[in-house]
Amino acid sequence: MKRATTKLISCSKIATSSTSISGNFTPQFTNSSSSISNSPIHKPCTNHNLKPCSNSNALFYKSYKTHHFHNNPSQNYSTHVGITPDFPFLKKSSNIAEVLTAAKSAEEMLKAFKKMEANLDEGEIGFACMLIGFQLRQEGKDPEKIVSFANRALAVVDKEGENKGCLFVASILELLGSTNYSLRKYNDALGFLNRANNILVKLEDDGKYDSQDIKPVLHAVQMNLADVHGAKGMIEAFMDNLRKSLEIKEVLMGKDSREFGNANRDFAIACVRSKDFKDGLLYCLKALKIHLALLGENSVEVGHDRRVLGRVYNGMEEYKKALEEFQLAQKVYKNCGCSSYLDHAVIDAATLNINLGRYEDAMNTLKGVVQDSENQFYILTSIGAVLIHQEKFADAKRCLENACSVLDKQEKSKPFEVFEVYLTITMLYEAMEEFETSISLLKRALSLLEKLPNEQPPLELDVSARIGWRLLLMGKVTQAIPYLESAAEIGKVTFGSKNFVLGYVYNNLGVAYLELERTQSAAQMFAAAKDIMDASSLGPHHNDSIQACQNLSKAYAAMKSYPLAIEFQQKAVDAWESHGRSEEDELREARQLLQQLKASARGVSTKDYPTKTVPLPYVRADSRDLQAPQPSSESSTKQLSG
Incomplete structure (x- = not known):
């Protein structure tokens, strides 16, 4: 059993790594066992929608919800992008735009479309199908139905040679790309998204549209490409897409905005996950500078920045600086009354102490929050890791059993977080050579993963x-x-x-x-x-x-x-x-x-x-x-x- 402690040198690094730092960022290529991932401030997002809103003669994209801030409306940046006064394939006398954009839901749109369809020409049908497709995606409806309408719209476009490179076409392709991604048809998604990207880059170069009209669509394309490349494990391409989307956000949101600060932090997290700590430090310091100037020292965003910065320093093996940042994050969260975030900052500091062999310090830190913690399963798992390091295997097993009991009650409310902690616990059981228990929990994690909507x-x-x-x-x-x-x-x-x-x-x-x-x-x-x-x-x-x-x-x-x-x-x-x-x-x-x-x-x-x-x-x-x-x-x- 003694060799279990040796094995845990690496295992302790993942004992609490399922706690998150990011606002809302989850690159698909990551695995919970080795990275900064989900927590109460982090939910995966795979929807980078451009939202159609009402306008008598145009399709507008409004309140474009970015990849990182969709769970917090106050963090969404809005653009009001008029994409030409006329759909290129639509007669100027047509009233299809007014009828459909006046509808309050996809269901109302579909009813209106069915009543009018027999009297519509091809251009009007293409336009209607495009609007309906966007509305269906906005409402989170059946992706197969979205693809069906988007394909009909694209079929109209493909018949028109001279307008194949317009902004509307790029928008349809983005819709098809993101929806095929949600269906796990990654190669199809890449085809549509790369075509959209080529169109948008050419439009920017040609100057046919205002750059502010193009960039929201281009941002959606880049974020969707990041999703697909991440899902396929193509890390370099994933990082390239994120970098390009960050550059677009700077133009759309402003280099001194809170949202751009968040975006820099999210990119820093991606750098940490890919072990590029030099760039991670650069972008995290940018985020911290922006948030300090806007919000002051005692803001939640600054607390998040300091947690990421601690992870960066930890990766650079500057452990003293890392511990300082984790402690500063705890102080910020205490001052803001954010107990849930405070728990994760405590775990960060405890994990660092475990890796440095300071087991008593780690244990004292964790025991101080375990009773009142909103995230007790994280804390108990971390305590279990400390006990294994101390070769107190019986105590460790009891602690992990308690963590699993808490997890049972959280599966419906926090399914992804529970999945990640199960993976961590399986590794701790592996370290104790309790392989049967480890396999049992792996099977449980797999069963839970298969039930998640965005598996x-x-x-x-x-x-x-x-x-x-x-x-x-x-x-x-x-x-x-x-x-x-x-x-x-x-x-x-x-x-x-x-x-x-x-x-x-x-x-x-x-x-x-x-x-x-x-x-x-x-x-x-x-x-x-x-x-x-x-x-x-x-x-x-x-x-x-x-x-x-x-x-x-x-x-x-x-x-x-x-x-x-x-x-x-x-x-x-x-x-x-x-x-x-x-x-x-x-x-x-x-x-x-x-x-x-x-x-x-x-x-x-x-x-x-x-x-x-x-x-x-x-x-x-x-x-x-x-x-x-x-x-x-x-x-x-x-x-x-x-």
Whole structure:
């Protein structure tokens, strides 16, 4: 049991990381186990709507609710954007605009449209379908119905060559892009959004429209692109979209506005999540400067800024500065009477003390708020982490059981927060080598995630892959396969068939199939894993790529296809040789396996030839260390927490 404490060096970093700093920011690529995520001040938003409002001859977009502030109306910035006095495909004599924009709901719009449809020409139908589509999205109606109306509008546009590049077309494409994203049709969404982006950039360059008319639509497109790229695990593109949207916000909201300060803080959080602490510091200090000038030291926004700043300094290993910022945040929240936010600032400080080995300080801080906390499950989970560090495992288990009891009552009111804390608790049980309990809670988290309206595929992939991997290590092969197969399917849809994440899932599926003597299927999985890893940023000389290659060799050996087995084992030997002295043990073993294979090919019995293949710890798709994820031959916790 003593080694559990060693494992927790990394685990403690996630013990409380499910508490949030941001106002309302959730990049889709993130996983709760390693990042700043949800809390009472943070709700994921995937809707960057442009809202149609009434005007006799025009479509206007008003009170555009930004990606970050939609839960707080006071934080929405308003633009009143007139997008030309006439729809390009609409007769000037038409009254369709007045009729539809006078409607108070999508239902009223639809009734009016049905009454008039038979007497409308194509241009009027296209315009009506566009308005109805926007209204349906505003009201959160069935996305399939939104796509249907938006496609009808786009069909009208596509027949008109000269107007294909107008602002209305870009707006329809943005609507289609965001709605296809909500349907998890990511490739379709990218197609529509990239087309919209190209149109808008060209319009800005041509000067056909006022820039203030274009930028709200362009902002919506960039934020939706960020959502899609995040969901697909394309971190660089995700960050690029967020950066561009921030530049647009500066123009629309003003560089000294409270909202722009919030936007800078949100971007700083994205930087922290991608481990770009230098930029994170720059943008967080900008946010703090703006909010201090506007609101003074004792404002909630300043408290949020200081929490983010503490996380930045923590990432930069400037722990004294980090602790100072967390303590300042606590002071601000106390002065503002924000007890919920205060809890999270306390957890931040406690987590830092845990990582620094100051367990008594961490425990005293947490005990001071646990009884009166609105977020008791966060506090109890953090206390559990401290107790594990102190090797008080029985107390830790009781504490985590209490946290789970509190979570049971919060599932309906705070489903995403509960999901994240479940993931954290599973890692703490892993650290105590309580694997059955960990798997049980992972299954519970997966069940909860599937019920969420805006389920995030990368999280579903992560949890399914973790369950499958852990079951595999426990020898429960038949139970592991459905979870691994589900993870593989989600991975293909979410990240594409060549993403390196699938290499890990396929390798573990190969291990499972070989255990059940499904040798042909196992060889196919190992071959796919090797091809993906070799072609990815890992490359053929990465430890995990080499292990997949050796697994493939063993699968061919099990099929008695010795020439192929020898070929791939030779590749493994060559790859290990490139590591030099750092991997001498692995090289020695690989050479021994190669000689045994050659003996088997000659008909010499090699009873000691190891046929056991090696499962690989799942590496999350949102990790910034995608270029070189560190393989682990030790415990599951190190991989799962990082």
